[in-house]
Amino acid sequence: MSAAPLHMGGERLMLDPSGVLLWPAQGLLAVADLHLEKGSAAAARGRLLPPYDSAATIARLARLIRRHRPARVVALGDSFHDAEGAARLPRAERAQLAALVAATEWHWVLGNHDPAPPAGLGGAAHEALRITPFTFRHEALPGAPAGEICGHHHPRAAIATEARRIARPCFVTDGRRLMLPAFGAYTGGLDVRDPAIAGLFVRRHARAFLLGEARLYSFALAQLGSPAETGADPAPARRAPRASRAS
Amino acid sequence: MPKQDAEPDAALPPAFAGWFAARGWRPFPHQLALLAAARAGRSALLVAPTGAGKTLAGFLPSLVALAADPAPRLHTLYVSPLKALAVDIARNLRAPVEEMGLAIAIETRTGDTPQDRRRRQRERPPHILLTTPESLSVMLSMPDAGAMLAGLACVIVDEIHALAGTKRGDQLALCMARLASLAPASRRVGLSATVAHRAPLLAYLSSTGRADGGDVALIEAPAGAAPDISVLIPAGRMPWSGHMGLMAAPEVFALIAGARTSIVFVNTRAQAELMFQALWRLNEANLPIALHHGSLAVEQRRKVEAAMAEGRLRAVVATSSLDLGIDWGGVDLVIQVGAPKGASRLLQRIGRANHRWNEPSRAVLVPANRFEVLECRAAIGAIADGALDGDAPRPGGLDVLAQHLLGMASAAPFHPDAMFAEVRRAAPYADLSRQDFDDTLRFVADGGYALAAYERYRRLFQDSAGLVHVRNARVARQHRLNIGTIVQEPTLKVRLGAMGPVLGEVEEYFVQGLVPGDTFMFAGQMLRFERLRETFAEASRAPPSAEPKVPVYAGGRLPLTTELALRVRAILAAPQGFADLPGEVQEWLRLQRARSRLPNPRDLLVETFPRGGRWYLLAYCFEGRNAHQTLGMLLTRRMERAGYAPLGFVASDYVLGIWSVRPAFNIAALFSEDLLGDDLEEWMAESSLLRRTFRNVAVIAGLIERHHPGSAEKSRRQVTVNSDLIYDVLRKHEPDHVLLRATRADAARGLTDIGRLAAFLARVKGRIRHMALSRVSPLAVPVLIEIGREQVAAGAAEEALLAAAEADAAALIAEATGPEADLPPLLAAAQGLAPAPAPTPASTPAPAGRRRR
Structure with a gap:
């Protein structure tokens, strides 16, 4: 897996195809929207999803931490799916997470799903974390000064390839703001063309970096919405007129 | 009804005999046979062609019984696959009831029935209630279901051939088993069009769930007049491909103008929209021509149906939304645009014309491309030979069972042993193992995971007497919103x-x-x-546009049946018969013979050729689209290992086409029998087919919510969980979970056709005729234009596609923005982002010679 460099605010950041952000100069790893215990939250509402999401998410994160050995970890909010999520975390997963937190300088940025810091897990909690030149915040603040790094929206982009449309979680940036994809095992995504996301970026400069197995795939946001190239199965819609021309 | 030429029948009570006589009719023998079966307390299966008074036959025994004893109770439950049909039948049934002055209350209950009327129906039910499988399931999940249905005497299942063998049919079978427990004396009547297999329907109706139960009388109406079917070849060149058939619009319009009332059947909703527009462009005479398909607003559809019933329309362009039942006496012509796909289905559609069984129905088939000419020919042959197609029965889905069990617990506590016995009396579950039943019940209770994580979120609990209860009313309420087995795309x-x-x-x-x-x-x-x-x-x-888009609906296209595929192959293998075919089609097949060869039933023809920078491999297997899709998945995997870099495949009913970056050699090795070896499981599990199947199973079983259009995008994103993510987690942690078993079972019988594929590979061993061509063959053209819905599944190929798309996009930017010095800083940075390390095979960018579509 190869991370890709991104220059922002005079700093060199690395976007990792796993969906985490690395800031080598600070030995920092940032991860957004873990949504731990989303499965049990659904179960409480009567949807008995497989109860393995927290284990899967923590195991993936642990592997990345072992590999990149960050000095600091910033969890960009919505680390737990709801306020009781931390309390529901099964014992083994809780121990594993606590060990990760204890081993590094761990920062919980608070999100809308987890407005209070998780009890008994350690780490520092912040509404927003400032490490010059960046501000780490859960949800982007419209009009925030350049250098905002955020999560919350679960960005996802779909690309029309020559065979079919392929959708992947993605990073989004316009050079002023960087939005991370959601990391949690059960987290879905919101299309980057949605005004909620697109409206946060200067369209002319905005790019999406789709997560791949071993690398990222980069596209200008302006290229994603062209009408001729969208639709999961675009050809039938266009075949019709062709058939009529054949008459 | 035949004209009266004898005394009023003694089998009928005077009021009924008088009613028939007043119309100059007398009852059909099969109508009387149903009456006799009812008097003997037996269930019955009536197999009759359209127009043979099937519906009245089904209701006659109930009307007779209710005329004699009009005490208030729900006497007869009628279940139809279509809401519209239930509504229409209610209307048709009220006429004789009123004319005979009978005090029989007839009502419908469907998803459209207002809440207050549904409540009132539960308190004071009508004598006859017309409903759908879904509404029946909801009714049975109510705590008062027992009281409402205890006096039930008869269940009538209309269009039973369209329900049995589907998930809706599984659901209905479970409901009927329930009804038999609530009202043990009730009997069942099945009304069916002419079908290939009767035994599965007899089993479906039997209270034992088995064909040899002996409690169901088989009653067959005499066949009607043979239909008059012709094939219309439109003027101009016959298209190579496409399924819309729009070039035939002038001829179709002329047919409409020459008939009293026509139904123009098409195969997809998109095709319906386009054909409707094409007809109206020609419609200077302003003939009333309407449109009917399943995505239109309900009010719109009802309006069209009413106008049709009143004879105010000259034609309606329709999809399968009008395949079934509704009786429009005025229709004298059925036009099928595009291939019919199955003989039974075609016969059903043709039956919409001329609802009098002793007069021939008139139908015109309009093929949309050359292959469809052969298919129309094959369909006419099959109907003439009485060779109907139909699927063999298959075991009921565990996802449907899960839904049913939660519904049963919502109605009343049950004992698992008794419930298991009841479920096994439903034909699709006659052979259900106790293990599968217990696992399904456990899934409903707590998710059925090895990790006992959800004790406090259980949906079901067992009391000290062993009875299973639903945890609370909220679980039951939530369940009722999820009832149904039709899973729609958002x-x-x-x-x-x-x-x-x-x-x-x-x-x-x-x-x-x-x-x-x-x-x-x-x-x-x-x-x-x-x-x-x-x-x-x-x-x-909007004003007319040159290239409007047309919404396409997933799953809109039906696969060709085995019977027709075999007949098409037989036509191709008999050049002496080509003279009957239209000139262009003859020419096409002649060219194929000259440039390559014609497929025949003995060998497997495989063609390879380069085109547009890709290499194509076409295998003329004639094993049906499902088997071809599986074969496509397996072959592309093997080709990937061989380094051919396959990019995608397309499976039609006749042909499998695969395209790759590099040409495939050693074709015989590709098709060797061990193709179905050990990595089949793994490959299947990764495929998007299985993912889609899993999504349906998970929705039906109540693991994930249906798409609720009421919730805004953002909240939906937070609430719903992508089924692919669940599938991946479940496969990793509980590969033998009951829902994964249900998914694999669904895929194996419907979508993958493994058994047929194994037989095929054994048969073609040593019989592969490989034609290495320098260009596309005539027979391959339609297939290449065909759109592949099933592509190479996730994995390296998807990465390669993304890399190619990225390179394309970068080139586009370079083109649009000129020299790099002019780029905004970020774009420059982004371009610096291009693969830094040495590319691994999976990240190999753009295969040589990228093309845009």
């Missing part, structure tokens, strides 16, 4: 303006592909997409 409503009428629904992904200002065709109108607001796609009327 849709959005299309509305004219911000406040205007709703025209119908289109699939969400279609709208996602629109930008404001795009024109699209829907509900017979040219529309301009304005904006997406909440769950509405707002549109305005």
Whole structure:
């Protein structure tokens, strides 16, 4: 897996195809929207999803931490799916997470799903974390000064390839703001063309970096919405007129 | 009804005999046979062609019984696969009841029935209730179901051939088993069109769940007059491909103008929209021609149906939404545009014309391309030979069972042993193992995971007497919202303006592909997409556009049946018969013989050729689309290992086509029998087919919620969980979970056709005729134009596709923005982002010779 460099605010950041952000100069790893215990939250509402999401998410994160050995970890909010999520975390997963937190300088940025810091897990909690030149915040603040790094929206982009449309979680940036994809095992995504996301970026400069197995795939946001190239199965819609021309 | 030529029948009570006589009719023998079966307390299966008084036959015993004893109770439950049919039958049934002055209350109950009337129906039910499988399931999940249904005497299942063998049929079978427990004396009547296999339907109706139960009388009406079917070859060149058949619009219009009332059947909703537009462009005479398909707003469909019933229309362009039942006496012509796909289905459609069984129905088939000419020919042959197609029975789905069990617990506590016995009396579950039953019940209770994590979220609990209870009323309420086995793609409503009428629904992904200002065709109108607001796609009327988009619906196309595929192959293998075919088709086949060869039933013809920078491999297997899709998945995997870099495949009913970066050699090795070896399981599990199947299973079983259009995008994103993510987690942690078993079972019988594939590979061993061509062969052309819905599954190929798309996009930017020095800083940075390390095979960018579509 190869991370890709991104220059922002005079700093060199690395976007990792796993969906985490690395800031080598600070030995920092940032991860957004873990949504731990989303499965049990659904179960409480009567949807008995497989109860393995927290284990899967923590195991993936642990592997990345072992590999990149960050000095600091910033969890960009919505680390737990709801306020009781931390309390529901099964014992083994809780121990594993606590060990990760204890081993590094761990920062919980608070999100809308987890407005209070998780009890008994350690780490520092912040509404927003400032490490010059960046501000780490859960949800982007419209009009925030350049250098905002955020999560919350679960960005996802779909690309029309020559065979079919392929959708992947993605990073989004316009050079002023960087939005991370959601990391949690059960987290879905919101299309980057949605005004909620697109409206946060200067369209002319905005790019999406789709997560791949071993690398990222980069596209200008302006290229994603062209009408001729969208639709999961675009050809039938266009075949019709062709058939009529054949008459 | 035959004209009266004898005394009023003694088998009928005087009021009924008088009613028949007053109309100059007398009852059909099969109507009387049903009456006799009812008097003997037996269930019955009536197999009859359209127009043979099937519906009245089904209801006659109930009407007779209710005329004698009109005490208030729900006497007869009628279940139809279509809401519209239930409504229509109620209307038709009220006429004789009123004319005979009988005090029999007839009502419908469907998803459209208002809440207060449903409540009233539970308190004071009508004598006869007409409903659908879904509404029946909801009714049976109510705590008062027992009281409402205890006096039930008869269950009538209409169009039973269209239900049995489907998941809706599984659901209905379970409901009927329940009804038999609530009202042990009730009998069942099945009404069926002419079908290939009777035994499965007899089993379906039997209270034992088995064909040899002996409690169901088989009653067959005499066959009607043979239909008069012709094939219309439109003027001009016969297209190579395409399924729309629009070039035939002038001929179709002329047929409409020459008939009293026509139904123009097409195969997809998109085709219906386009054909409707094409006909109206020609319609200077302003003939009343309407449009009917399943995505139109209900009110719109009802309006069209009413206009048709009143004889105010000259034609309606329709999809399978009008395949079944509704009786329109005035229709004298059925036009089928596009291939019929199955003999039984065609016969059913043809039966819509001329609802008098002793007069021939008139139908015209309009093939849309050359292959379809052969297919129409094959279908006519099959109907003439009485060679109907139909699927063999298959075991009921565990997902449907899960839904049913939660419904049963919602109604009343049950004992698992008794419930197991009851479920096994439903034919699809006659051979259900106790293990599968217990696992399904456990799934409903707590998710059925090895990790006992959800004790406090259990939906079911067992009391000390062993009875299973639903945890609380909220679980039951939530369940009722999830009842049903039809899983739809997420849709959005299309509305004219911000406040205007709703025209119908289109699939969400279609709208996602629109930008404001795009024109699209829907509900017979040219529309301009304005904006997406909440769950509405707002549109305005637009002037005709050169290239409007047409919404396409997933799963809109039916696969060709085995019977017809075999017949098409037989036609191809008999050049002496080509003289009967249209000139162009003859020419096409002649060219194929000259440039390559014609497929025959003995060998497997495989063609390879280069085209547009790709290499193509076409295998003329004739094993049906499902088997071809499986074969496509397996072959592409093998080709990937061999380094051919396959990019995708397309499976039609006749042919499998695969395209790759590099040419495939050693074709015989590709098709060797060990193809079905050990990595089949793994490959299947990774495929998008299985993912889609899993999504359906998970929705039906109640693991994930249906798409609720009421919730805004953001909250939906937070609430719903992508089924792919669940599938991956479940496969990793509980590969033998009951829902994965249900998924694999569904895929194995429907979507993958493994058994047929194994037989095929054994048969073609040593019989592969490989033609290495320098260019596309005539027979391959239609297939290449065909759109592949099933592509190479996730994995390296998807990465390669993304890399190619990225390189394309970068080139586009370079083109649009000129020299790199002019780029904004970020773009320069982004381009510096291109693969830094040495590329691994999976990240190999753009295969040589990228092309745009």
